[in-house]
Amino acid sequence: MASPTDGKSNSSFILNKPHDVTYQDRPVPSIEQSPHEVLVAVNYTGICGSDVHYWEHGAIGDFIVKDPMVLGHESAGTVVGVGSAVDDLKLGDRVALEPGYPCRRCTRCLEGHYNLCPLMQFAATPPYDGTLTGFWKAPSDFCYKLPDHVSLQEGALIEPLAVAVHIVGKQARVKPGQTVVVMGAGPVGLLCCAVAKAYGASKIVSVDIVESKLRFAREFAATHTYISQRVSPQENAANILKEAGLESAGGADVVIDASGAEPSIQASLHVVRVGGTYVQGGMGKPDITFPIVALCVKEVTVRGSFRYGSGDYRLAIELVSSGKVAVKKLISETVPFTSAEAAFQKVKTGEVIKILIAGPNEKDV
Structure with missing residues (x-):
């Protein structure tokens, strides 16, 4: 039986050092041993100021890029693989990705402040890779199903809206x-x-x-x-x-x-x-x-205020779904994956409010 990833690219946009980026086709992540995780084909990714800062300087405070790192963390995509214990998502579901995963066991997590978890694994924050890639593996409870009338482009803006x-x-x-x-x-x-x-x-x-x-x-x-x-x-x-x-x-x-x-x-x-x-x-x-x-x-x-916590993503999606926040108005331009570096240049110079990069498998750009 053919896999939904067959013939698809897992090209990734990688920062080697300041102003030195490359594309690399990496192995597709496996969820065979991850019953609570899903595999998502990334459709759209926005560029955050922190992404640009890493691209320009190679570090933010104590977070220093020491090894090649995939950039990006504002993303939405389509579920193409489901772990055996996942019952709230199915193949084909369109989801907004929450890109940081806490330990779930420390005092801060148990207090309900998982954004302050000292063991947080956050996308595109050294040493963790980001979402400017073809496929992304994530815990199912950090993937939020989008209502049918909310586009994947809007889904990519749920991350900054949750902030x-x-x-x-x-x-x-x-x-x-x-x-x-x-x-x-x-x-x-x-x-x-x-x-x-x-x-x-x-x-x-x-x-x-x-x-x-x-x-x-x-x-x-x-x-x-x-x-x-x-x-x-x-x-x-x-x-x-x-x-x-x-x-x-x-x-x-x-x-x-x-x-x-x-x-x-x-x-x-x-x-x-x-x-x-x-x-x-x-x-x-x-x-x-x-x-x-x-x-x-x-x-x-x-x-x-630091990132977002429990309930913030769901409320952000509700604000978009209800029409109370028109995030689509912020999108200045959408570019193909091969134009990612040019997109970073535009954000740096202030030419755009929010630019989206289509995933390497997205054909609608």
């Missing part, structure tokens, strides 16, 4: 009627605006240094926008409050930094109201200077 769901819902705990300021209008910042809108925020302000990004943010989900100026953080904060009509309230209920930029973080603590909430979602320099007095005297609740 925004975690920031807005779990960490910021945005409630209906609240005012929200989001620093940074990259994909995650834009998705934070969209999720805040879905949660019923009454006013959503997108802040960035690029006018074109802010125009898109206004069309996508923001009620107000502000282009950051080369002035002090206090002046930028005062301007944001004035532009958005937040002066009388003394600031925004929630401020989210999705940029990681020090000036944005500094301004954020002057934008948030007394007793408000600030969430750090973007990663930047390891150490920065920020206004500790403003943080203290306002008694601001501050939270970090």
